[in-house]
Amino acid sequence: MTIASDIMGSILHGALGAPGASGAALPAIEAGPWWVSLIPALPLLACILCGVSAAMRIKSKLPAWITVGCLGVSFALTAAMFQQLAGGRSVTIAWEWINVAWTDSGGHERSLIANFGFYVDSLTCLWMLFVTGLATLIALYASEYMSHDVGTGYCRFFAAFGLFVFSMACLVMGDNLILLYLGWEGVGLCSYLLIGYFYKKPSAVAAAKKAFIMNRIGDLGLALGIFLAFVQFGSVEYKVILEAAQPWLAAAQAGHFDEIPATVQLIPILLMIGAFGKSAQLPLYVWLPDAMEGPTPVSALIHAATMVTAGVYLIARTYPLFLVSEYALPIVAWVGALTALVAATIGMAQFDIKRIMAYSTVSQLGYMFAGLGVLTSTGAAFHVFTHAFFKASLFLSCGAVMHGFAGQLDLRKLSGVGFMKGWQFVAIAMLVGCLNLAGFPFTAGYFSKDMILAEAFVTPHMAPIGWILLLTAGLTAYYTFRVFFRVFVGPKYYEPGDEVHAHSDHGHGDHGHGEHGHDAHGHAGDHGHAAGEFHPHAPGWAINFVLLTLTVLSVGAAGLYFLGDHGGWVGKMVHASSANYPPIVDLAAHSGEAADAHAHADHGAHGSFLGMDPHKVMYYVSGIVGFVGIAIAFALHYVGRKTAATANADKLVPLLGPIPKLAQGKWFVDEVYDLLIVKPLHLISIVFAYIDKLLVDGLVNAFGWVPRGVGSGLRPLQSGNLHSYAVQMAGGVAVLLLIVFLASIAGL
Amino acid sequence: MGTDLFMLAQAGFPEPMGGATLAHYLLISVLMFAIGLIGFLTRRNLIVMFLCTELMFQAAGIALIAFSRFHLEHSGQTFVIFVLTVAAAEAAMALALVVLLFRKRESLDADEWTEMKG
Numbered sequence: 001m002t003i004a005s006d007i008m009g010s011i012l013h014g015a016l017g018a019p020g021a022s023g024a025a026l027p028a029i030e031a032g033p034w035w036v037s038l039i040p041a042l043p044l045l046a047c048i049l050c051g052v053s054a055a056m057r058i059k060s061k062l063p064a065w066i067t068v069g070c071l072g073v074s075f076a077l078t079a080a081m082f083q084q085l086a087g088g089r090s091v092t093i094a095w096e097w098i099n100v101a102w103t104d105s106g107g108h109e110r111s112l113i114a115n116f117g118f119y120v121d122s123l124t125c126l127w128m129l130f131v132t133g134l135a136t137l138i139a140l141y142a143s144e145y146m147s148h149d150v151g152t153g154y155c156r157f158f159a160a161f162g163l164f165v166f167s168m169a170c171l172v173m174g175d176n177l178i179l180l181y182l183g184w185e186g187v188g189l190c191s192y193l194l195i196g197y198f199y200k201k202p203s204a205v206a207a208a209k210k211a212f213i214m215n216r217i218g219d220l221g222l223a224l225g226i227f228l229a230f231v232q233f234g235s236v237e238y239k240v241i242l243e244a245a246q247p248w249l250a251a252a253q254a255g256h257f258d259e260i261p262a263t264v265q266l267i268p269i270l271l272m273i274g275a276f277g278k279s280a281q282l283p284l285y286v287w288l289p290d291a292m293e294g295p296t297p298v299s300a301l302i303h304a305a306t307m308v309t310a311g312v313y314l315i316a317r318t319y320p321l322f323l324v325s326e327y328a329l330p331i332v333a334w335v336g337a338l339t340a341l342v343a344a345t346i347g348m349a350q351f352d353i354k355r356i357m358a359y360s361t362v363s364q365l366g367y368m369f370a371g372l373g374v375l376t377s378t379g380a381a382f383h384v385f386t387h388a389f390f391k392a393s394l395f396l397s398c399g400a401v402m403h404g405f406a407g408q409l410d411l412r413k414l415s416g417v418g419f420m421k422g423w424q425f426v427a428i429a430m431l432v433g434c435l436n437l438a439g440f441p442f443t444a445g446y447f448s449k450d451m452i453l454a455e456a457f458v459t460p461h462m463a464p465i466g467w468i469l470l471l472t473a474g475l476t477a478y479y480t481f482r483v484f485f486r487v488f489v490g491p492k493y494y495e496p497g498d499e500v501h502a503h504s505d506h507g508h509g510d511h512g513h514g515e516h517g518h519d520a521h522g523h524a525g526d527h528g529h530a531a532g533e534f535h536p537h538a539p540g541w542a543i544n545f546v547l548l549t550l551t552v553l554s555v556g557a558a559g560l561y562f563l564g565d566h567g568g569w570v571g572k573m574v575h576a577s578s579a580n581y582p583p584i585v586d587l588a589a590h591s592g593e594a595a596d597a598h599a600h601a602d603h604g605a606h607g608s609f610l611g612m613d614p615h616k617v618m619y620y621v622s623g624i625v626g627f628v629g630i631a632i633a634f635a636l637h638y639v640g641r642k643t644a645a646t647a648n649a650d651k652l653v654p655l656l657g658p659i660p661k662l663a664q665g666k667w668f669v670d671e672v673y674d675l676l677i678v679k680p681l682h683l684i685s686i687v688f689a690y691i692d693k694l695l696v697d698g699l700v701n702a703f704g705w706v707p708r709g710v711g712s713g714l715r716p717l718q719s720g721n722l723h724s725y726a727v728q729m730a731g732g733v734a735v736l737l738l739i740v741f742l743a744s745i746a747g748l
Numbered sequence: 749m750g751t752d753l754f755m756l757a758q759a760g761f762p763e764p765m766g767g768a769t770l771a772h773y774l775l776i777s778v779l780m781f782a783i784g785l786i787g788f789l790t791r792r793n794l795i796v797m798f799l800c801t802e803l804m805f806q807a808a809g810i811a812l813i814a815f816s817r818f819h820l821e822h823s824g825q826t827f828v829i830f831v832l833t834v835a836a837a838e839a840a841m842a843l844a845l846v847v848l849l850f851r852k853r854e855s856l857d858a859d860e861w862t863e864m865k866g
Contacts, residue, residue: 716866717866718864718865718866719862719865719866720861720862720863720864720865720866721859721862721865722858722861726789727789
């Protein structure tokens with residue numbers, strides 16, 4: 001009853017305009033310049049041109065240069081958009097897309113307006129800067145990385161790449177939830193297409209399907225959230241929704257959640273289900289590690305830097321809605337923290353370096369969600385920003401290794417890569433990326449992670465989350481440097497992977513696993529000779545250039561922290577947008593109580609870290625935790641390691657009982673899902689298959705059998721004997737005559 | 749209508765034919781048709797069977813002419829002229845077929861041929 005009345009009330013709200021909402025709190029919306037539309041349009045153009053090149057069977061690197069060019073211009077326009085913005089908000093409408101109006105049963109005028117419009121504020125700029133910038137760099141990297149596929153899948157790859165950037169731009173820049181949903185599905189589609197890029201590999205196809213289906217689960221929540229938002233606010237446009245949430249912010253600040261309608265509180269909970277799916281959070285994270293079946297540039301761009309942060313963006317964009325919900329942000333915080341921990345523990349026990357990076361992405365995304373949950377949208381956004389650069393560079397370094405060593409990703413089969421000729425840039429990029437990820441002092445990752453950690457201890461009731469995140473930080477430092485110490489330093493050794501065909505024409509029946517695989521002094525030169533003259537090829541200029549640029553950027557991102565006092569440049573960007581916390585409350589419109597609450601949230605009693613101010617001590621604490629993690633990795637994986645396959649850590653494994661096995665098996669979450677969801681569904685589908693086969697097919701076949709049975713019954717009549725035909729005919733005539741005779745007697 | 753069947757059909761003809769009525773012609777026609785049908789059903793010789801079919805044909809022709817005369821209009825007779833023409837052509841064909849069939853099996857027995865059994 002109450003919910004029904006709430007909905008009724010909300011319809012009234014939507015129809016009459018939310019009371020008390022005034023435009024004074026957020027900056028007024030201006031009409032944006034027309035060229036903002038080009039930012040999404042250019043990647044779409046690149047996609048179309050790549051499609052045309054595919055149709056024309058172009059056998060050169062042309063699609064790559066088209067894509068890099070279009071994305072580069074798109075990035076330049078984004079930078080111009082950022083310059084132009086100066087702290088305001090603007091909406092550019094490319095064209096009117098959906099505009100319907102009707103009168104509902106209650107006699108109220110309703111309308112649904114969803115334009116292809118681009119909402120530009122500082123949050124949009126923040127996201128678009130790294131999306132287009134990284135997309136350009138990674139397209140350049142991919143031009144070299146995908147060179148084996150020139151003439152075959154090259155056009156397809158870049159077409160999907162362009163389409164992805166277009167969709168991502170729609171997602172981030174759309175001025176309404178419908179356009180966001182379009183982009184959301186678009187990036188999901190491109191993710192599916194690119195994970196399944198090697199469609200001849202069954203595992204890649206399975207991974208693509210898994211990603212798509214898991215995302216659908218989340219998208220259902222998102223769609224319901226959008227529907228409910230429309231029912232509640234009478235619009236799907238941000239400018240309306242964000243304004244409409246304003247009146248309740250003060251009540252939420254004062255802790256009076258009972259004054260806020262239940263439907264309003266439900267919207268963010270539905271929206272965050274979508275965010276959990278897209279950003280690979282706890283119940284729905286299992287698709288992301290499998291998504292590593294795609295080409296590495298895709299892993300770097302889509303599954304590390306941009307698409308998976310869409311969930312964070314969604315929450316940040318609709319942050320006022322989350323703030324007025326009593327349970328939404330605590331759920332986000334707990335899910336994020338637990339995801340961070342679980343993914344980190346799995347990452348510690350994997351051997352595939354790309355998988356380790358994937359789990360680390362899941363873990364870091366958990367950090368971002370926890371950041372949002374503990375009310376530091378600035379920290380979350382900053383972590384998204386720094387993570388985008390260092391994780392992209394980590395992935396691209398792993399990709400360079402994979403590319404050079406014929407698909408080898410097992411950290412037990414590679415060692416000392418950094419000392420090999422031509423690999424120094426990759427090693428530097430990897431080292432810087434690892435330091436960032438491990439939160440080594442004065443790296444960008446250190447500052448952004450720190451902000452979240454400190455805020456977790458500051459926010460009331462969130463200290464357990466802080467402790468979980470702190471533990472995760474240590475684990476992160478350990479598994480990150482485990483990769484570095486195993487693969488990039490130590491004795492030189494390698495085994496090529498199983499994609500050797502691309503590098504050499506020789507047969508490779510023997511990869512040397514049996515005889516040379518665990519050769520204690522496996523020497524690069526000797527080994528390569530034995531394994532059929534395999535030569536690892538060091539990366540070329542494009543890969544090295546991109547890696548170095550990303551390295552410089554990920555180091556430089558630390559500098560952003562000092563460009564302003566509350567969270568640096570990113571803080572400024574977030575504060576100027578709707579994602580700001582404390583929210584921009586129009587104080588004049590509300591009672592003094594709200595103002596007090598605001599002040600309370602801003603400067604009131606801080607939580608503490610062991611009795612100290614978290615803001616001050618967290619730098620040291622997280623630095624020390626990071627150091628400890630790195631030191632443990634150093635002791636276990638570098639000290640005394642003579643071969644690629646074994647290290648000191650192996651001695652520890654028996655002491656831990658079943659834990660390493662469980663972690664290596666990813667806590668068997670996939671198997672549990674399989675048992676609880678996939679198997680029952682499979683059983684049901686078998687039942688339905690039988691129903692289909694027996695009932696539906698049975699009916700159709702029964703109709704087929706009728707003429708066949710009649711035919712076989714009458715077949716003896718056709719004896720082939722002339723006399724029997726004659727008798728039948730005569731008999732027939734006689735019968736007809738008899739009928740006519742009887743009829744005439746009866747007088748008919 | 750019942751007495752019409754016994755009306756003079758040949759009014760104005762010479763005396764010997766003068767007493768013939770429609771019923772007489774139809775009786776002849778029925779007898780010829782019955783003989784042809786029985787012959788067709790009982791005999792196995794292809795040539796005799798063929799002759800029997802001709803007999804039934806002509807029986808039908810007699811009935812048509814008799815009705816034509818009875819109703820004093822010419823369409824029935826015209827029709828019979830056409831039928832005779834077609835029957836002549838068909839007779840040539842049928843006899844040729846019989847000859848061919850005989851060459852194949854050295855027999856005129858119709859029961860020799862049962863290839864069309866379903």
